[in-house]
Amino acid sequence: MSTENKRNIGLRERKKAKTMANVQMHAMRLFRELGYNATTVEQIAEAAEISPSTFFRYFSTKEDVVITDNYDPLLIAAFEDQPSDLSPLQAVRNAMLSGMVDMSPDELDTMRERNQLIMTVPELRGASLNNLIQTMQLFTELVAKRVGRKPDDLAVRTFAGIVVGVNISVMLYYAENPDKDFSKLMDEAFSNLENGLPL
Amino acid sequence: MSTENKRNIGLRERKKAKTMANVQMHAMRLFRELGYNATTVEQIAEAAEISPSTFFRYFSTKEDVVITDNYDPLLIAAFEDQPSDLSPLQAVRNAMLSGMVDMSPDELDTMRERNQLIMTVPELRGASLNNLIQTMQLFTELVAKRVGRKPDDLAVRTFAGIVVGVNISVMLYYAENPDKDFSKLMDEAFSNLENGLPL
DNA sequence: ATTATAATGATACTTTATTCCATTTGAATG
């Protein structure tokens, strides 16, 4: 190990990230043009100029090419940054919204298309919900820490489940109403929850 | 049409129901013994003494042999039976619990094993969550009707999402703690929600 | 008893996903 080799951002890593993004881009384009099920991994691989085997090295399933994201670390950081005088619910709400406000129009567009595809295609919806549950388990840890309870406390679990439930309803609503503002919908949904579900 | 042919419970229908239950039984046994992924549809078909093609006529996917149930009609009926002076949340809570109290120990056992399998195997969890969303959409209609709002009202949607979220957390908790009483867990989780998530 | 309809089994086929191995490419070192 020489003077500087801590950072993993050599040519190799940069190339991998580039390939990954490229594959996702072509995949989304093909899904848009042909439909998700009508598009084969072989076609995606060909469009991205890689072999099918390489595709599966980047994404372990066809679903993953749509599902894979890295919002969790950001979400965690945002949650832990929330002042401790906020209620857990307010902290979650702020954390979720903070991630969306500073998204470029381009990123918002990508997210919208992704959400529509995911919520429309059963396989993707299932995979995505599975993903949400992992996020939920992460959240359970964080919330437990914050309120000084154990992560296997049913109240903490229920809290995390409810947050996920709000997310699901908003994602579905947004898929049906893509012209609305996602962060506003999320904000509104959390408002309802904070106000004790006024129906 | 003769004097009596309204009821669809001829020999054919009875046989089908029997075959279906038989396939599910053998599938669950094999999944228990070999694991879900290590069990092939061919093995299930052989154990149940049917052909693979017949398997796919009963269940459109391998997942479906675990997921398929018919609780929705019961749940709907139970919800609509709730007195109108109850809040929507209380009505949902009662409806969900009413379905569980009169289950035989045998049925409870089956449900416990099913839940554990589903929550443990990613594919099944995804498929099951997808199913839950369908139930959620059903519920959205019912709640909207009950409170006199439209089914595309975000508040109604959020409410339904939250109910689903509670269910998810309880199902996961129950999979990890199979010795607890499922209906008690559900009751406790809804209590937390009604009390405004005391954390 | 006969005709019509529905369920079944057998076969062939497509696609997803996994595995193994030989080859290529980038990284690190003297």
Next chain:
DNA sequence: CATTCAAATGGAATAAAGTATCATTATAAT
């Protein structure tokens, strides 16, 4: 700059899920 090492890649072979078709068998209706 050449060489060595490790990682990424492509190609081929394989297994299982799921689909489509068609002949056969079982049930229902008259």
